[in-house]
Amino acid sequence: MRFMSTPYHAAVRAIRMLPLAAALAASAASIQAAQPVQPPAQVRTQAPGFYRMMLGAFEVTALSDGTVAVPLDQLLRNPPEDTASRLAQAHLGTRAETSINAFLIHTGSHLALVDAGAGDLFGKDGGRLLDSIRAAGYRPEDIDTVLLTHIHADHSGGLTRQGKRMFPAADIRVDQRDVDFWLNPANAGKVAKEERHAFADAEAALRPYIEAGRLKPFDGETELLPGIRAVAGAGHTPGHSLYLVESEGKKLVLWGDLIHAQDVQFAKPGVTIRFDVDAAAAARQRLARMDEAARQGWLVAAAHIGFPGIGHVRRSGDGYLWQPVRYSLEGLRR
Ligand SMILES: [Zn+2]
Numbered sequence: 001m002r003f004m005s006t007p008y009h010a011a012v013r014a015i016r017m018l019p020l021a022a023a024l025a026a027s028a029a030s031i032q033a034a035q036p037v038q039p040p041a042q043v044r045t046q047a048p049g050f051y052r053m054m055l056g057a058f059e060v061t062a063l064s065d066g067t068v069a070v071p072l073d074q075l076l077r078n079p080p081e082d083t084a085s086r087l088a089q090a091h092l093g094t095r096a097e098t099s100i101n102a103f104l105i106h107t108g109s110h111l112a113l114v115d116a117g118a119g120d121l122f123g124k125d126g127g128r129l130l131d132s133i134r135a136a137g138y139r140p141e142d143i144d145t146v147l148l149t150h151i152h153a154d155h156s157g158g159l160t161r162q163g164k165r166m167f168p169a170a171d172i173r174v175d176q177r178d179v180d181f182w183l184n185p186a187n188a189g190k191v192a193k194e195e196r197h198a199f200a201d202a203e204a205a206l207r208p209y210i211e212a213g214r215l216k217p218f219d220g221e222t223e224l225l226p227g228i229r230a231v232a233g234a235g236h237t238p239g240h241s242l243y244l245v246e247s248e249g250k251k252l253v254l255w256g257d258l259i260h261a262q263d264v265q266f267a268k269p270g271v272t273i274r275f276d277v278d279a280a281a282a283a284r285q286r287l288a289r290m291d292e293a294a295r296q297g298w299l300v301a302a303a304h305i306g307f308p309g310i311g312h313v314r315r316s317g318d319g320y321l322w323q324p325v326r327y328s329l330e331g332l333r334r
Contacts, residue, residue: 048135049128051308054331055299056247058107058227062301062308063132065100065117065158068125072096072261077272077279083264090263098261100126100154101309103254103301104136104143105245110225111138112145113167114243114254115303117158121201129158130166143167145225148174149256150237151182152198152275155303156205165208172209173224175232176217178239179206181277192274233258233289235282236275242289252310253293255302258286262305266290267319290320299325 049064073094076083087094100122102115113133118126130140146167148156151174159166181187182202191198209215222230224243231242236257243254259265260273269287272279293300293313301310311324 049132049307050136051310052136052332053310053325053328055245055252056250058105058245058247060245060252060301060310061104061106061136062310063102063104063113063117063129063136064307065102065129065132065154066122066124066126067097067099067307068118068122068154069095070098070260072264075274076261076264077274077276079264079271080268086263086267092263096261096263098304099307099309101301101303101305101307102129102132102155102158104133104138105228107225107227107247110145111143112147112225112228113143113170114147114301115149115155115256116146116167116205118154119158119161119166119205121153121157121204126154127158140167141169143170146170146172147224147228147230147241147243148172148178149233149242149254149303150174150240151178151202151206152237152257153201153205155256157201159205160208163204163208165212165214171214171216172206173216173218173230175230175239175241176219177234178237178241179215179217181238191277195275233285235278235280235285237277240282240285250299251296252299252301253289255289255300257303258282258289259302260304262322266313266322267316269319291315294320 051062053060071094084094087096100117102113102117105112105114117129120127133140146159159172182199183206185199188196188199206215218224218230220232224230227246229244231244233240233242233256240256242256245252245254265271265286269290270283272283276282290313294315297312299310300313303309305322311322314321314323
C-alpha cells in the first residue's frame, strides 16, 4: 500500500496541503483583481540602416538611404510578358519598393563612401544616409573620399543639402564623362523628358564641391585608392562606373545602377529601364558583368538590390540568379 489511510494520516496530509491551497486561492484572487496589462504603442521604426561584413582586411558597411516605390510597369523597356507574374512570385506588385543603398569601405588608411543617397531630392523616400552612417559608428566628416558610380539624384543628391556640403572632408571622384554630360544642360535632349530634372539636380549636388576644389573627376579605368579601382561601365549613364575592391585576395564589385529590377533583370538581363541614357549599352554591360561575377564568384554590391544589396550571382537557365549574403558575424567583434 502506497499511502497510509488511517484517519491520522489523512489529517496530516490535509494539514500539509493547506499552505498550497491557501496560496492557490490567493493567486486566483490576485489574477481577478489585476488590471489588464496594456502593451506600449507599436514602435514602427526599422532597424538601424546598416549591415557590416569584412572583405579580407577591409571593412565594408552597406548603408540604407531608404526605399522608393518604382512603378516598374511604366518604367521597364521591352519587359517580358510575364513581368507581373515574376513580381507576384516575389510577393510584389508592379510598384515595387526598391532599396537605395550606399556602401562605406574602411581600407585601414581611407574611409570611402560609394554613392551618397538622394538627400532631399526624393522627399521622404530617401535622405536617411547620414543617420545610417552615424548608426554604423562613423561621422560624415570622417569620410575622406566619395566615389560616385554616376551622377543621378539617388546617388549624388545626398552630397549637398541646402547648399551645404555634407561631406566637408571628402574629395568627390566620378568619371569625367558623367561630369561633362550632367553639368551641361545642352545634353537635355539626349534623355527622356521625365529625366531632365537630373541636370539641375547634378548642378545642386556638385556646385559646392566644385567651388571648394573638391570635385576630382577621373578618366575611365583608374586605381583610385589602394585596393579600389574604377572600372568603366557606361550605358546607364555615359560615365557610369563600377568599383572593384580587393583585399587579401577577396574581391567585391560595386555595380551602381547595373540593375534596377532584380526580380526581372537577373532572369532577363536584356530588359532595360527609362533611366538608362543608352539602353542598348546598359543591357550589354549588365549581361557582361553578371557573367563576370558568376564566373569569378565575386561578391557583388548594388545600389537597388534589396538592402543590404550584397550577394553572389549564379547562372540559372538562360539568365542569372541572385544569392543574397546571409546574416553573419564572421570577422567582426562580437
Ligand atoms: Zn540609381
